[in-house]
Amino acid sequence: GQQVMQIPQYQHVQEGEDFTTYCNSSTTLSNIQWYKQRPGGHPVFLIQLVKSGEVKKQKRLTFQFGEAKKNSSLHITATQTTDVGTYFCAGRNQFYFGTGTSLTVIP
Amino acid sequence: DAGVIQSPRHEVTEMGQEVTLRCKPISGHNSLFWYRQTMMRGLELLIYFNNNVPIDDSGMPEDRFSAKMPNASFSTLKIQPSEPRDSAVYFCASTRATLAGLTGELFFGEGSRLTVL
Numbered sequence: 031g032q033q034v035m036q037i038p039q040y041q042h043v044q045e046g047e048d049f050t051t052y053c054n055s056s057t058t059l060s061n062i063q064w065y066k067q068r069p070g071g072h073p074v075f076l077i078q079l080v081k082s083g084e085v086k087k088q089k090r091l092t093f094q095f096g097e098a099k100k101n102s103s104l105h106i107t108a109t110q111t112t113d114v115g116t117y118f119c120a121g122r123n124q125f126y127f128g129t130g131t132s133l134t135v136i137p
Numbered sequence: 138d139a140g141v142i143q144s145p146r147h148e149v150t151e152m153g154q155e156v157t158l159r160c161k162p163i164s165g166h167n168s169l170f171w172y173r174q175t176m177m178r179g180l181e182l183l184i185y186f187n188n189n190v191p192i193d194d195s196g197m198p199e200d201r202f203s204a205k206m207p208n209a210s211f212s213t214l215k216i217q218p219s220e221p222r223d224s225a226v227y228f229c230a231s232t233r234a235t236l237a238g239l240t241g242e243l244f245f246g247e248g249s250r251l252t253v254l
Contacts, residue, residue, distance in 0.1 A: 063242065063243075065243075071247075072228060072245040072246065072247050072248055073180070073228070073230075073243070073245050074245070075242035075243065075244075078242065118180065120243075125170070125182050125185060125193070126182055127172075127179065127180040127182070128179075129179050130179055130180070
């Protein structure tokens with residue numbers, strides 16, 4: 031079953047504030063992927079991290095893979111209303127998705 | 138290019154009825170996944186096919202659920218008999234697997250929202 035946990039489960043932020051979600055696995059991951067699901071939509075791939083300690087950036091989004099390859103984080107700088115949605119990490123050969131973090135951005 | 142195509146988009150049925158959900162993966166993709174999403178349980182992997190062969194069905198809830206992939210361009214997920222607790226959004230996803238394993242992103246369909254009364 032699922033062995034990837036995410037925290038927090040929900041996060042409400044004011045527009046312009048930063049946001050971080052954390053993904054933790056009980057086992058070492060070969061790689062990790064992040065997805066975003068807009069309300070009423072389907073998960074859409076954001077990025078994949080492979081190397082220990084890897085950091086990747088996409089505009090205001092920063093993704094990090096832990097040194098032990100058991101945890102990962104997604105940080106959004108200066109949130110916008112377009113960032114609303116649920117963010118999932120997927121590990122264990124990308125089959126299993128984390129519990130997700132639902133982000134609400136208050137204008 | 139067409140993405141993953143699922144049908145029906147919405148299904149409302151009564152308890153005890155048979156439900157069949159359909160999926161057409163992206164052409165050229167050789168791995169197909171069925172997921173179920175609910176508020177309580179999140180996004181659960183039900184079953185995964187590689188080259189039309191079921192590889193991991195440990196997530197299939199019980200014998201009422203069955204999935205088939207008769208060819209590379211079509212898969213079905215069947216629930217018989219359906220129960221109210223099966224109400225959820227069912228997603229199909231596909232990707233290309235290599236001999237080294239699954240390394241690519243999953244492409245999801247828009248989902249089939251099932252309501253069992």
